Amino acid sequence: MLANYGFSATLTAMPGMGGRLVDLLLTGLNEGSPGASEHCVVYLVSRSASDPDVIHVTEGWTGEEDHHKIFAGEAAQAIVTQIAGLLAKESEYTDYVPVLGKTAF
Template sequence: MIATYGFNITLTARPGTGDRLVDLLLTGLDESSPGASEHCMVYLLSRSASNPNIVHVTGGWTSEEDHHRFFAGEAAQALMARIEPLLAKEPEYTAHVPVRGKAAF
């Protein structure tokens, strides 16, 4: 399978809650979470080098439809509900069309 839909999202946590945000996002690799979906080709978390409360998520999915279908589901909605109170502002989301690359973690 290859990724035909991707995104980057920047999340800014409330001061002092960056570690908690990262911990919750890492549960995205657990069974029934985004990173465990057969349609998720890339699930990468990064932190800002200058601000530990800024977290970036990069995702690559087999299709935009698979991505939206998964995030409309109960498990993803529950994760988002736990993340939302930690955020200092609205997430910055950018959709992408993957061309080519490599992911080896």
């Protein structure tokens, strides 16, 4: 399945909370969570090499509507609520339309 819609986000955790934010974001891969959806074809959580409290998330979805539908669900909103309590500032998002790439997870 190809990603036809995606985005990247940069999230800055409160000082010392980067590990907790990473752990929380990784729950997005659990059964019933957004990243486990058949419509989510890329879900990558990364940490900044220079600041452990800066986390990058890259997601690729089968379509923008699929993403919005899953993101509006109870599981996704529960994660979003928990994330908000860990952030030092507003997250930065960039949406995009994937052209071609490779994943080998």
